[in-house]
Amino acid sequence: MNSYPLEPLFGKIIGPFERFLRQTTAGGIVLMCMTLLTLIVASSPWGDVYRHLWEMPVRIGIGSWNMEMSLHVWVNEGLMALFFLLVGLELKREIMVGELASLSNAVLPVAGALGGMLAPALIYSLLNHSGPASAGWGVPMATDIAFSVGILVLLAWRIPRNLIIFLTALAIADDLGAVLIIALFYTQTIDMTLLGVAVALLSVLVLFNRGGIRHPLPYAVLGVLLWLALLKSGIHATLAGVLLAFTIPARPVYTPRQFDERLDEMRDAFHAETINCEEIDAPLDVTRMSTIAENLEKASSAVQSPQQRMEHHLSPWVTFGVIPLFAMANGGLDVLAMPFREVIVQPATLGVILGLVLGKFFGITSFAWLAVKLRLSRLPGGVKWRHILGAAWLGGIGFTMSLFIGQLAFSGKPALFEEVRIGIIMASLISAILGLTWLYLSARKPQGPAVNCSFRAQDSEDEKTVPDQEPGVKR
DSSP: OOOOOHHHHHOOOOOHHHHHHHHHHHHHHHHHHHHHHHHHHHTSTTHHHHHHHHTSEEEEEETTEEEEEEHHHIIIIIIHHHHHHHHHHHHHHHHHTSTTTSHHHHHHHHHHHHHHHHHHHHHHHHHOSSSGGGGGGGGGGOOOHHHHHHHHHTTTTTSOHHHHHHHHHHHHHHHHHHHHHHHHHSOOOOOHHHHHHHHHHHHHHHHHHHTTOOOHHHHHHHHHHHHHHHHHHTSOTTHHHHHHHTTSOOSOSSOHHHHHHHHHHHHHHHHHHHHHOSOTTOGGGSHHHHHHHHHHHHHHHHTSOHHHHHHHHHHHHIIIIIHHHHHHHHOOOOTTTSOHHHHTTSHHHHHHHHIIIIIHHHHHHHHHHHHHHTTSOOOOTTOOHHHHHHHHHHTTOOHHHHHHHHHHHTTTOHHHHHHHHHHHHHHHHHHHHHHHHHHHHHSOOOSSSOOOTTOOSOOOHHHHTSOOOOTTOOO
């Protein structure tokens, strides 16, 4: 009987967090490249053609029922709903089983996220306390998870792994704050009838969840209707993605024990077929073996919750499709024609730059310090205050969500949006440089094997010197 080596055939098994970090890093690199390419094209002789392309009307519909919006609006209102769906799935996962599930683990990143939202908003409001620019106070409050975590992972060989977990949890908590801000403060006039329709659709989705419906199609159909109802009601339609995410079932059909028993049955049946089969190298020629393989595939799917499967399948499309398209649609700034000397001193631009660069840094570090000083939490294993300071600088990268909030805050005010867009791009660049430089110079290189992409290296020297953690605090 031939033996098949499992490692070359199936590869190494990696956890969901490791897969998330790999994908986030790659997505951050793609987003950087796409942003740079967009700025180059927008500043070239083809810049006007490029910008007109995004304002081209696109009609989608069936028969007499159709919707027409510009390509730019379809990206911001439609595709970004998928981004918020993924954000909602990540939030739900972190709250249920991740770093936000335990109060002792959640206090530090949530406190940092809270400070990182309040301080930037305060700085912006001090510089723009009145006038039309005052509506942009929410712009510097957001942290871009793809950029910030992606850049941090580039230094994984030099920093403790728990710092990456801390910044990831902080960015996810920050996303929740941004979603609440959009829902509460950046909505138009509300149509109560359509809002009632949206509430009814959400109630049906909850009933689907409680009733044990796990097929994705009913959720997808009602999710589209929920998006449409919110779009027409005046509440920003992308919030439909977050609401839909929290109705997706998080429990699988099979428990781990049931799946293990099912695996034993199918393994025994498959083994019996290989003994009776002469053509061992062509097992799919045998109908029985093919059936066993299909049942194994179904069982593997049933032991994963619909939420896990949806997040796994949706994440690459959002990371490598939706977010780069959003950057292309909203980052088309003609840097050559822009009078930087005039724009850089505008209160809106200064408010965004100082809010993201300084506000995020002081807000994250001060609130994290208070949480530790008040004994509400403690630093994760191996993480020192110098690491927190570096992560706080990276928290000032607010590209995707900041641009999104800026679009809502200055809808119909292109001049002001241009000012805050310049501020967002400059502040994100400054924060990335400061964070990378700080962590590279201040973080000592861990002893022993270097940390690779799978994060299976030994603990750093810092971690070895940290005393045992209190119960409930993960290392």
